[in-house]
Amino acid sequence: MTVLIAGCGDLGTEAGLRYAAAGHRVVGWRRSPGRLPEQLEGRAVDLTGTLPEVPADTDTVVIATAAGERTEAAYRAAYVSATANLLDALERDGVSPRRILFVSSTAVYGDFGGGPVDEHSPAEPGTPTGRILREAERLLLERSPAALVLRLSGIYGPGRTRLIDSVSSGRAVLPAEPQWTNRIHRDDAAAAIVHLTTAVEAPAPVYLGTDEEPSDLADVLRFLAAELRLPAPPAGPTSTTRGGDKRCSSALLRSTGFGFTYPTYREGYRAVLAGEGVRHP
Numbered sequence: 513m514t515v516l517i518a519g520c521g522d523l524g525t526e527a528g529l530r531y532a533a534a535g536h537r538v539v540g541w542r543r544s545p546g547r548l549p550e551q552l553e554g555r556a557v558d559l560t561g562t563l564p565e566v567p568a569d570t571d572t573v574v575i576a577t578a579a580g581e582r583t584e585a586a587y588r589a590a591y592v593s594a595t596a597n598l599l600d601a602l603e604r605d606g607v608s609p610r611r612i613l614f615v616s617s618t619a620v621y622g623d624f625g626g627g628p629v630d631e632h633s634p635a636e637p638g639t640p641t642g643r644i645l646r647e648a649e650r651l652l653l654e655r656s657p658a659a660l661v662l663r664l665s666g667i668y669g670p671g672r673t674r675l676i677d678s679v680s681s682g683r684a685v686l687p688a689e690p691q692w693t694n695r696i697h698r699d700d701a702a703a704a705i706v707h708l709t710t711a712v713e714a715p716a717p718v719y720l721g722t723d724e725e726p727s728d729l730a731d732v733l734r735f736l737a738a739e740l741r742l743p744a745p746p747a748g749p750t751s752t753t754r755g756g757d758k759r760c761s762s763a764l765l766r767s768t769g770f771g772f773t774y775p776t777y778r779e780g781y782r783a784v785l786a787g788e789g790v791r792h793p
């Protein structure tokens with residue numbers, strides 16, 4: 513049985529290594545496959561171009577591309593065109609995977625004024641890039657009965673240290689008003705991809721992938737400063753949260769038996785600060 517990872521970057525590679533460790537053949541498609549680990553069969557593929565033959569025994573497809581830049585054209589290419597093109601290739605080759613999981617983002621939810629968000633909340637993106645992600649989700653869900661969407665909140669993990677760097681460099685500012693943020697450690701995101709595609713018999717069409725504790729940005733910054741043995745950052749003017757102010761719930765994911773290795777930012781950032789894991793290039 514083959515797992516095809518379309519857009520095999522940091523998250524796709526980590527998921528791929530987990531499928532490989534479970535005994536699956538894993539094929540990773542990306543434009544520059546040279547640095548993929550040996551457990552994965554890399555192949556140079558531009559998902560917006562002519563696609564090679566899909567392995568006939570492909571059981572699972574994971575679409576984990578990312579747009580290289582925050583423009584509508586780059587988002588459309590990486591998410592909508594790549595997904596449509598991949599579905600065309602599956603049809604062309606007569607391959608019907610059991611599961612096709614699209615890695616999406618909680619950016620498809622607009623601003624909820626700090627309110628709760630789950631899979632039943634209206635996905636009405638407040639940004640053009642969020643609307644393009646939503647379009648790619650719809651396209652997949654409408655075209656394939658095997659479709660599954662995993663909406664991840666902010667990914668942090670090995671090498672993904674934007675917030676840590678802002679504290680250690682002294683640039684961080686504690687917002688005066690509460691600012692809810694949602695995040696997931698990369699390894700939990702990868703584990704959720706494998707879990708939903710291999711261990712859940714009748715998955716729902718959409719899951720939120722976010723840890724167990726939406727957190728006020730100021731609490732996270734204070735925690736990081738304490739871990740780094742630095743003074744708490746100074747208070748400053750409130751900036752808007754990029755993902756929109758909301759508290760995302762992963763109760764549905766957890767109801768399928770999924771357990772987080774890093775249930776909150778505290779365990780996750782401690783592991784990152786201890787240098788655990790590597791970012792896949």
Ligand SMILES: NC(=O)c1ccc[n+]([C@@H]2O[C@H](COP(=O)([O-])OP(=O)(O)OC[C@H]3O[C@@H](n4cnc5c(N)ncnc54)[C@H](OP(=O)(O)O)[C@@H]3O)[C@@H](O)[C@H]2O)c1
Nearest residue numbers: 519520521522523542543544558559577578617664666667
């Ligand atoms: N960053 C966050 O906080 C966050 C939050 C929520 C969701 N997500 C989602 O998480 C997913 C994966 O993120 P990541 O961190 O693993 O990103 P990443 O490391 O940048 O990996 C994305 C991969 O997609 C490949 N790719 C892009 N365009 C392609 C194309 N036209 N053809 C073939 N491959 C292509 C890139 O490889 P090549 O350049 O070699 O082609 C890259 O390796 C994305 O879907 C992103 O939207 C991220």
